[in-house]
Amino acid sequence: MDALSLLMFPSLILLVLLGFHVGFAMMGVAFIFGLFTFGDAVIYQFVEKIDSVATSFILAAVPLFIFMGAMLERTGIAARLFEALRLWTHRLPGGLAIGTILMCVIFAATAGVVGATEAVVGLLAIPVMLKYGYDKRLISGTICAGGSLGTVIPPSITVIILGPVANVPVGNLFAGMIGPGFLMALFYLLYIVILATLRPDLAPRLKSDEMSISLAKKLRLTATALLPPLFLITAVLGAIIFGVAAPTEAAAMGALATIILAWVHKGLNRIVLKEALLKTLKITCMILLIVLGGNMFAGVFIGSGGLSITQDLLGAGGLNAPLVLFLILSVAFVMGFVLDWISIILIIIPVAMPLLLGLDVDPLWFCILFLIVIQTSYLTPPLAPAIFYLRGIAPKEIELSDMFRGVIPFIVLHFIVMAVIIVFPALVVWLPGKLLG
Numbered sequence: 001m002d003a004l005s006l007l008m009f010p011s012l013i014l015l016v017l018l019g020f021h022v023g024f025a026m027m028g029v030a031f032i033f034g035l036f037t038f039g040d041a042v043i044y045q046f047v048e049k050i051d052s053v054a055t056s057f058i059l060a061a062v063p064l065f066i067f068m069g070a071m072l073e074r075t076g077i078a079a080r081l082f083e084a085l086r087l088w089t090h091r092l093p094g095g096l097a098i099g100t101i102l103m104c105v106i107f108a109a110t111a112g113v114v115g116a117t118e119a120v121v122g123l124l125a126i127p128v129m130l131k132y133g134y135d136k137r138l139i140s141g142t143i144c145a146g147g148s149l150g151t152v153i154p155p156s157i158t159v160i161i162l163g164p165v166a167n168v169p170v171g172n173l174f175a176g177m178i179g180p181g182f183l184m185a186l187f188y189l190l191y192i193v194i195l196a197t198l199r200p201d202l203a204p205r206l207k208s209d210e211m212s213i214s215l216a217k218k219l220r221l222t223a224t225a226l227l228p229p230l231f232l233i234t235a236v237l238g239a240i241i242f243g244v245a246a247p248t249e250a251a252a253m254g255a256l257a258t259i260i261l262a263w264v265h266k267g268l269n270r271i272v273l274k275e276a277l278l279k280t281l282k283i284t285c286m287i288l289l290i291v292l293g294g295n296m297f298a299g300v301f302i303g304s305g306g307l308s309i310t311q312d313l314l315g316a317g318g319l320n321a322p323l324v325l326f327l328i329l330s331v332a333f334v335m336g337f338v339l340d341w342i343s344i345i346l347i348i349i350p351v352a353m354p355l356l357l358g359l360d361v362d363p364l365w366f367c368i369l370f371l372i373v374i375q376t377s378y379l380t381p382p383l384a385p386a387i388f389y390l391r392g393i394a395p396k397e398i399e400l401s402d403m404f405r406g407v408i409p410f411i412v413l414h415f416i417v418m419a420v421i422i423v424f425p426a427l428v429v430w431l432p433g434k435l436l437g
Helices: 008-017 022-038 041-055 058-074 077-089 097-111 112-131 135-153 157-166 170-198 215-241 247-264 270-303 306-316 321-335 340-359 363-379 385-393 402-421 428-437
Strands: none
Touching: 008 022, 008 270, 022 058, 022 270, 022 340, 041 170, 041 270, 058 077, 058 097, 058 112, 058 157, 058 170, 058 247, 058 270, 077 097, 077 112, 077 340, 097 112, 097 135, 097 170, 097 270, 112 135, 112 385, 135 157, 135 170, 135 402, 135 428, 157 170, 157 270, 157 340, 157 363, 170 215, 170 363, 170 402, 170 428, 270 306, 306 402, 321 340, 321 363, 340 363, 363 402, 363 428, 385 402, 402 428
16 A cells, blocks of 8 residues: 555645645545545544644644734734835835835734735835836835745744644744845845846836935834834744743734734724634634645555655665755745645655654754745746735736746745855754754
């Protein structure tokens, strides 16, 4: 039956391409192959998986982080933050795009929800950049790339799922992400500044009298818009990284803080709370359905000997650690064209981690590379989820060709960041070692 388990992956891909929901596709494949391998006993295995997901303490952080993002979006806090950032960046080369990236960094570090970041920031920034004559390709690339930063900047929901599956502490992953995540954001900013300096027609500067206000008023507006989210970020991330609170406890604290912020800004009412809760419920159900399907799929694959035969095949091929690492990351990148990030994690990580640990590959370092690969596939045409998110919120004057061409420079930047991490692994492992020993 070992060889039969290798057919699980082609069967899953076929069902997804036929249009089946990925969560139900994973459950269906796991059930059919599980019956062949374990008989009726597979039912008890699935019941155990359901209980494991339903009672997972760390997965309880997922709806809380989603709620944080939904509240920031619905109450107007995000809009005030964007206006405050524009006050400081609008006179720089590509200032509006720079403000957009900074907004994405802050929003990602507050909520960690990739799609929400792109949608919220896109709705705020696209009309403004179009108004001032920004190139549509630059607008598209900035929104798509900035919106994807929630994958590699903590508190990423991706990591909440990845940590337990890879058996790497979430706090270590959050600490290890800080360097690569902000390095990527810095590369985005440098690219925008250089492009806007060399080609000012692509990102026209605002006139000196536009948005001209006194320094005192600028500082007051910035303090009221920027300091509360920064305090929220510091409290949530600090509690997790330093071990003061578990991710779920820190997320609960953050969710309560967003309600207080909304009340202070007079944006809290029954309608806003209802919309935020409904959005949280929908996204959480989608995520946990896929998590459950992935657990069932991985359990049957490993239990039926799929992992052992994969290890034997790689061993027979005489592949060393760099080649195995390249192969795993390449498969993850290609899978990103047809599957969402949760599915990729739940399909690849249970198989990849034992292989890499046997080759003495640092699991923390690998997980960060894996996150960047997922983020890159999220941007890469022709099936880039980031582009489909943008298509849903962008005006018709921004065409798909603008989006496809706009993301390419940012994809190149991702590969540069991966190269830096491979050459300098201390960028990932140094901070967790210092903070967490």
